[in-house]
Amino acid sequence: MKAYLTRRYMFSASHRLHSPGMSAEENKAVYGKCNNPHGHGHNYAVEVTVAGQVDPATGMVCNLVDLDGFVRKKILQRFDHENLNTLAEFQKTVPTTENLCKEIYDILHRDFHHAAVDQVRVEETMLNSFAYAGDREIRR
Amino acid sequence: MVYLTRKAEFSASHYYHNPEFTPEENQRVFGKCNNPHGHGHNYMLEVTVRGKVDQRSGFVVDLKQLKEIMNREVIDAMDHRFLNKEVAEFKDRIPTTENLAIAIWDRLRPKLNVAELHRVRVYETPGLFVDYYGEP
Numbered sequence: 416m417k418a419y420l421t422r423r424y425m426f427s428a429s430h431r432l433h434s435p436g437m438s439a440e441e442n443k444a445v446y447g448k449c450n451n452p453h454g455h456g457h458n459y460a461v462e463v464t465v466a467g468q469v470d471p472a473t474g475m476v477c478n479l480v481d482l483d484g485f486v487r488k489k490i491l492q493r494f495d496h497e498n499l500n501t502l503a504e505f506q507k508t509v510p511t512t513e514n515l516c517k518e519i520y521d522i523l524h525r526d527f528h529h530a531a532v533d534q535v536r537v538e539e540t541m542l543n544s545f546a547y548a549g550d551r552e553i554r555r
Numbered sequence: 556m557v558y559l560t561r562k563a564e565f566s567a568s569h570y571y572h573n574p575e576f577t578p579e580e581n582q583r584v585f586g587k588c589n590n591p592h593g594h595g596h597n598y599m600l601e602v603t604v605r606g607k608v609d610q611r612s613g614f615v616v617d618l619k620q621l622k623e624i625m626n627r628e629v630i631d632a633m634d635h636r637f638l639n640k641e642v643a644e645f646k647d648r649i650p651t652t653e654n655l656a657i658a659i660w661d662r663l664r665p666k667l668n669v670a671e672l673h674r675v676r677v678y679e680t681p682g683l684f685v686d687y688y689g690e691p
Contacts, residue, residue, distance in 0.1 A: 423683070
């Protein structure tokens with residue numbers, strides 16, 4: 416039987432939304448307050464969903480020790496208390512939460528091998544969130 | 556198609572143990588969850604049904620009926636219980652959140668003739684939940 420397991424994590428980081436392809440006025444118009452050159456921060460919540468058959472021996476889709484360990488090491492340690500603009504991942508893309516969500520999905524999809532990654536959801540604030548499942552549609 | 560979700564809360568205890576594993580293996584795989592005296596959670600259940608809106612009532616499903624079925628089949632059976640010892644499904648299945656979601660689906664599905672069951676979501680904690688859609 417196929418089940419979907421979701422785990423929620425938190426980290427805090429700062430960013431500035433600014434595109435080098437736009438003029439200063441355009442950046443201001445598109446990004447508004449988020450274009451402040453000194454940056455600003457958020458408490459991000461990340462929901463990682465993995466999917467697969469429930470193992471009859473353990474009752475689990477994925478052992479949480481494996482998922483928590485991976486996310487802590489590869490995602491939280493990478494992004495927590497960082498300025499996202501300074502990281503290699505965001506030298507060519509703007510660190511919007513859309514791009515952050517895709518980046519986190521890609522890290523999991525590429526390197527996490529204990530279960531299939533179904534989707535990643537990132538809340539930037541309590542009022543906005545972003546979800547990505549690669550080429551697939553988001554589940555309802 | 557409209558999707559309707561109803562929540563219900565229950566509190567229960569459980570522990571994880573596979574009798575076919577050695578004590579060391581049980582400890583390694585299940586860690587703290589292997590404590591035979593059990594530990595507890597406040598579970599949050601979300602049941603989603605889907606269907607067309609009935610012209611006369613304006614409902615996908617009569618919430619009173621859905622609530623009654625959820626209370627009878629799930630809450631009455633599991634609230635303030637030790638899942639391993641008191642809920643039949645877990646005599647020979649480990650009461651993980653995955654298996655709990657499947658057991659709840661299997662309890663609700665045959666009783667729900669009023670609407671189509673779409674998803675069972677079970678939160679073990681605010682930071683951990685499982686979705687089951689009846690997929691084999």
